[in-house]
Amino acid sequence: MKDSVNIFWFRRDLRYFDNHGFFQALNDNRPVIPLFIFDTDILNDLSDKYDKRVNFIYHKLNYLNTVFQGHKSSILIKKGKPVDVFSELIQQYEVKNVFANRDYEPYAIKRDQEIEELLASHDINLKTYKDQVIFEKDEVTKANGEPYSIYTPYSRTWKRKFSEKHVQKHPSEDFLTNLYQKKYNFPFLEDVGFKPSWNHYPDEEPQEDLIKNYHLYRNFPAKDATSRIGIHLRFGTVSIRQMIKLGRKLNETWLNELIWREFYMMILYQHPYVVNQEFKPAYRWIPWRQSEEEFKRWQEGQTGFPMVDAGMRQLNETGYMHNRVRMITASFLVKHLLIDWRWGEAYFAEKLLDYELASNNGNWQWAAGSGCDAAPYFRVFNPTTQVHKFDPDKEYISKWLKEYGTSAYPKRIVSHKEARERALQTYKDALQTGG
Numbered sequence: 089m090k091d092s093v094n095i096f097w098f099r100r101d102l103r104y105f106d107n108h109g110f111f112q113a114l115n116d117n118r119p120v121i122p123l124f125i126f127d128t129d130i131l132n133d134l135s136d137k138y139d140k141r142v143n144f145i146y147h148k149l150n151y152l153n154t155v156f157q158g159h160k161s162s163i164l165i166k167k168g169k170p171v172d173v174f175s176e177l178i179q180q181y182e183v184k185n186v187f188a189n190r191d192y193e194p195y196a197i198k199r200d201q202e203i204e205e206l207l208a209s210h211d212i213n214l215k216t217y218k219d220q221v222i223f224e225k226d227e228v229t230k231a232n233g234e235p236y237s238i239y240t241p242y243s244r245t246w247k248r249k250f251s252e253k254h255v256q257k258h259p260s261e262d263f264l265t266n267l268y269q270k271k272y273n274f275p276f277l278e279d280v281g282f283k284p285s286w287n288h289y290p291d292e293e294p295q296e297d298l299i300k301n302y303h304l305y306r307n308f309p310a311k312d313a314t315s316r317i318g319i320h321l322r323f324g325t326v327s328i329r330q331m332i333k334l335g336r337k338l339n340e341t342w343l344n345e346l347i348w349r350e351f352y353m354m355i356l357y358q359h360p361y362v363v364n365q366e367f368k369p370a371y372r373w374i375p376w377r378q379s380e381e382e383f384k385r386w387q388e389g390q391t392g393f394p395m396v397d398a399g400m401r402q403l404n405e406t407g408y409m410h411n412r413v414r415m416i417t418a419s420f421l422v423k424h425l426l427i428d429w430r431w432g433e434a435y436f437a438e439k440l441l442d443y444e445l446a447s448n449n450g451n452w453q454w455a456a457g458s459g460c461d462a463a464p465y466f467r468v469f470n471p472t473t474q475v476h477k478f479d480p481d482k483e484y485i486s487k488w489l490k491e492y493g494t495s496a497y498p499k500r501i502v503s504h505k506e507a508r509e510r511a512l513q514t515y516k517d518a519l520q521t522g523g
Contacts (some may be wrong), residue, residue, distance in 0.1 A: 090182040094118045094270055097125070097188040099164070099196075101219055101324035102148040104155050104261055111258035113187035119268035121181070122156060124149055126167040126398050129195075138409050140441055141319075146277050147289075148325055155383070161267035167280055171202050183212050187322075192357040199464050220324055221350045222254050222332055225357055228350075235308075236351070236359040237350035237460040241348045249446040254483075255329040269325045288409065289441070290316030292326050299334060303341035309399075309410035310483035315342070316408070318442025321349065352450035355460055362449055364430065371458035371465075373518040376428040383431055385501055386421050389488075392500035393471040394421045395479065400490035401482035407441035412478055418455035419469040424507040426514060428461075429456035457515070465515040466509045 102124075113120045117397040134142065153163045166173045177183060186207055191200070204214040218224050228246050229235055236242035236378070277284055285393070294315035305313035320326040328346070335343030356362060366372050385391050387402035399413035409417070412437075421432045433452040437443050453459025457467075479485055491497045 090180070091268070092118055092182040093121050093182060094184055095121045095181075095186045097123050097186060098149075098152075099124075099188060099324075100191055100322070101189045101329065102145065102152065103325050104152060104264065104337050105259070106327040106329060107189070107260045107324075108258045109187045109189040109215075109217040111260035111263070112215065112217055113185070114187060114260055114263035114266045116187075118184055119304060120187075120266055121177075121268045121270075122152070122161070122163045123173075123177075124144070124163060124165050125170050125172060125173050126165070127199075128168055129199075131281065133284075136438075137283050139350065140285055141289045141323075141443070142280070142282045143277070144286060144289060144319065144441065145278070145323060146282075148281055148323065150274065156264065156267055157271070159264040159267050160271075161264075162270065162272045162274065164272045165275055167275075167445065170199055170375055174203055174206055178207070178210050178212065183207075185213045187215050187217070190216045190224065191220075192353050194356075194360045194363060196232075210319045218436050219258075219320075221353060222321060222328060222330055223249065223354075225352060225354070226353065235354060237355070239348060239351050239461045242354075243344060244346050255333050257327075257329065275422065287441075289319065292317075292320050294334070296334070296338060299338040299342050302339045306341070307412045307478050308484075309413050310479055310481070310487070311320055313481055314411060315444075319446070322442050322444045339413070347445075349447055352446040355450060356366075356446040362453065363445070365454055365460035366456075367460050368458050368462075369481050370519050371456065373521045374426075374458075374515065375518065377426040378428060378431075379425065382425050382501060383421075385425050385498075386417075386425065386432075387435060388425070390501075391420070391500045392498045393420065394485040394489060394497075395471050395475050395483075397498075398485045401488045403436075403439050405451050407439060410484070412474075413484075414451065414473050415455060416469050416471055418452055419463075420471060422452075422456045422469045423511040424471075424502055424504070426511060431460070465519065468511055470504060470508075472504065 094113050094116050096110050101107050101109065135395045142452070149163060149165060157161050165294055200214070200216070207214050221245060226235065228249060238273060288412070294317055298313060298315060299312065305311045317326065317331065321328065331346060332343065335346055344437035359367060383509055387400065389397035391397055395413060396417050399409050399417045404408040421427050422429050433448055436448055440448070450459055454462045457463055476483065489497065
């Protein structure tokens with residue numbers, strides 16, 4: 089006779105505490121199998137078998153497993169296509185419900201629809217919950233119900249609609265005795281097709297003093313003055329409710345950054361075409377230069393512009409780049425080199441530990457001028473001025489460019505003045521054509 093169980097499917101919520109869907113599963117009167125699937129539809133696109141993000145996920149799953157073992161349980165880890173994994177599990181168990189937290193990316197929506205159809209054909213419910221955002225989908229809209237495309241009015245409505253009920257905790261950690269009591273084998277990372285790579289991941293709990301002073305120092309890349317919380321938000325190892333509480337208590341500027349994250353998630357959900365198309369149609373006419381050689385120099389931090397090069401080398405070495413420098417490097421690729429923002433976005437997606445489709449896409453389109461609430465096309469960052477403003481003592485540059493100031497440092501790939509004029513003319517002509 090099959091055991092009667094519920095399943096909680098961990099995805100972007102790798103924590104046992106204050107986990108909405110997990111809490112609901114643990115309170116549904118059946119033992120809960122905690123499940124994680126290494127999705128081959130995603131993993132097969134990763135060429136680096138030492139991928140730091142896969143290592144991060146594996147590390148967090150190992151921690152979850154240790155916690156669950158303290159309750160005579162463990163996490164079931166599978167590798168494959170989710171639809172195949174669930175087809176197998178519903179043969180092994182009498183599954184009543186599958187619980188999960190909602191995801192808003194196009195692939196995730198399609199995947200969940202397939203799973204829901206499979207489960208329904210076996211009279212099994214897929215129950216999903218809001219967990220990684222405070223407001224989702226169309227919960228923050230204009231008075232007429234249309235989605236916002238400008239951040240500032242969106243954020244005003246977000247703050248007006250917010251109440252303490254939105255950060256009410258879901259204490260899943262208090263009900264772990266309701267886990268299915270079976271010890272599953274925990275795989276080696278090599279079993280998943282990847283290899284261990286050490287990396288120093290940022291702390292899950294940002295320091296309160298750092299958040300309090302965030303608005304003062306966040307633009308200076310030499311200072312350790314940003315929370316580095318992105319990777320934990322991406323994989324749900326922290327609770328967004330707890331982070332919002334911190335922001336409201338300590339710093340409005342930091343809170344606004346969390347709201348930007350939700351704004352871009354809403355944009356992606358409402359306008360999924362932005363994954364590979366410009367939000368503003370007129371910008372689809374820009375004739376990108378697509379120089380492979382110049383793109384390679386940008387990737388390697390060999391452009392001759394110190395702030396750009398320092399940022400790219402920091403990214404390549406650590407999987408992280410300071411937020412201000414992300415804007416500078418993105419603007420440089422798109423405006424100075426006239427290389428398609430999609431190329432840069434794909435490179436960041438490959439390298440960033442905290443890569444998240446909605447924010448990455450939104451920020452690259454912001455730099456290109458093609459996105460919602462984007463920088464105007466005639467705004468072209470001067471990389472040299474940016475150094476004077478935000479790294480005047482060259483601390484950041486010196487850290488990442490060991491050859492800076494010597495003959496070994498490369499000459500500039502373009503003239504700022506000429507590149508700026510070329511970008512302005514190219515954009516102007518394209519917008520007249522497409523407008």
